[in-house]
Amino acid sequence: MSLTEETRAAAAEIIARYPEGRSRSALLPMLHLVQAEQGYVTPEGIAFCAETLGLTKAEVGAVATFYTMYKRRPVGEYLVSVCTNLSCQILGGEDVFTRLSKKLGVHHNETTEDGSITLEHAECLAACDFAPVVTVNYEFFDNVTPDSAEELVDALARGERPLPTRGAPLCSFKDISRQLAGFRDPRPEAVGAGVAHPEPATSPDSRGSETKASIRKAKPTPGAGVPRSEGKYEIVDPEATGDAGELAAAEPPADPEAFMPTSPAEKRKSADS
Numbered sequence: 001m002s003l004t005e006e007t008r009a010a011a012a013e014i015i016a017r018y019p020e021g022r023s024r025s026a027l028l029p030m031l032h033l034v035q036a037e038q039g040y041v042t043p044e045g046i047a048f049c050a051e052t053l054g055l056t057k058a059e060v061g062a063v064a065t066f067y068t069m070y071k072r073r074p075v076g077e078y079l080v081s082v083c084t085n086l087s088c089q090i091l092g093g094e095d096v097f098t099r100l101s102k103k104l105g106v107h108h109n110e111t112t113e114d115g116s117i118t119l120e121h122a123e124c125l126a127a128c129d130f131a132p133v134v135t136v137n138y139e140f141f142d143n144v145t146p147d148s149a150e151e152l153v154d155a156l157a158r159g160e161r162p163l164p165t166r167g168a169p170l171c172s173f174k175d176i177s178r179q180l181a182g183f184r185d186p187r188p189e190a191v192g193a194g195v196a197h198p199e200p201a202t203s204p205d206s207r208g209s210e211t212k213a214s215i216r217k218a219k220p221t222p223g224a225g226v227p228r229s230e231g232k233y234e235i236v237d238p239e240a241t242g243d244a245g246e247l248a249a250a251e252p253p254a255d256p257e258a259f260m261p262t263s264p265a266e267k268r269k270s271a272d273s
Contacts, residue, residue, distance in 0.1 A: 003048055007037045011052055014182060024053050027063055029181040031070050036178035040071040068123075069180070076111045076118040077172050078156050081135045082149070084121050087128035092145065096132055097121060099146035100153060117156060118173075130165070137176040139164035 010033055015026045027049060034045030041064045050057045064070045071079075082088075082097040097119075104112050104119055111118040127133045130142035134149055141152060142165040155162050161170040168190040171179075179185055 003034065003037060003044065007033060010181070010183065011048075015052070017182070024055060027053055027055070027060065028067075031060075031064055032177050032181035035070065036174050036181060039074050039174060073109070074111065074115075075173050076116050078116060078136050078170075079118050079120065079138075079173050080153060080156075081120050081122040081125065081138075083123075083125040083127070083131070083133050083135075085124040088125075088132040091131045093132040095146050096134065096144055096149045100149055103150050103153060117153060136164070136170055137173050138180075139167045139170055139176075141165055 011026075011030055014029050014033065015023050018025045030049045030053065031041055031045070034048060035041050038045055046057055046060045046064060049055070050060045053060075065072065080100065082093060082100065084093045084097055100119055101107055104117055106112055106117075106119050108119065108121050122135070125133050125135055125140070127140060127142065130140070132144055134141045134144050134152065136152070136156070141149075141162075144152070152162055163169060168185060169187070171185070171187070171190075175185075185191075
């Protein structure tokens with residue numbers, strides 16, 4: 001499978017983003033680029049990156065095998081990643097993965113027979129406040145359950161593209177790989193679509209009680225030598241403070257210098273006087 005002239009031209013465009021003599025810095029987007037054409041990082045793709053950037057194939061291979069976003073075997077149209085790190089696992093992430101594995105008939109890093117969906121464990125998707133989470137081609141589906149996750153992959157199998165909780169509408173794995181290489185999403189409907197990062201809705205946890213906390217600025221302790229501009233934060237009970245999102249304003253001190261730290265030189269000067 002040879003790389004197209006379009007990909008080779010795109011590679012030159014990537015390299016041109018970097019200062020002269022720094023072309024090897026283009027390796028990460030270059031790997032995404034070859035993955036965008038071939039569906040994974042092939043031996044040919046590694047050789048292309050090495051030759052183009054003046055690296056050895058061993059150097060390129062070391063990078064491609066270090067980062068999990070570079071795949072060494074063919075990936076389906078949709079990469080379904082289930083976070084099973086601590087926060088998500090405690091809230092049911094492992095149950096979600098087990099359900100999807102059984103539903104799709106595949107295990108970690110395996111692709112369904114029709115080539116449509118690849119399933120993987122994800123070590124962390126950096127969305128603990130929305131746990132458990134699943135991503136499809138790196139777009140987020142928050143607060144999933146085994147049932148909702150199964151409904152999601154059923155929709156993908158039917159050729160549908162459910163709208164993510166936040167971010168742009170779904171595209172194929174090859175398309176998202178090209179975007180990760182630094183090229184714009186050409187779809188008009190993707191411009192300004194989705195929500196950047198919605199606040200998690202207050203909902204009952206596994207024990208049936210509401211989980212909600214806020215931070216509030218606390219006044220420095222007089223005499224502790226902490227400037228009032230360096231106020232500390234403490235967890236407070238939202239039921240006792242009203243609006244959980246409100247920050248308490250610190251009152252200006254009667255004598256600002258009373259809260260300022262005293263240096264050894266100032267102490268000696270005060271003693272001499």
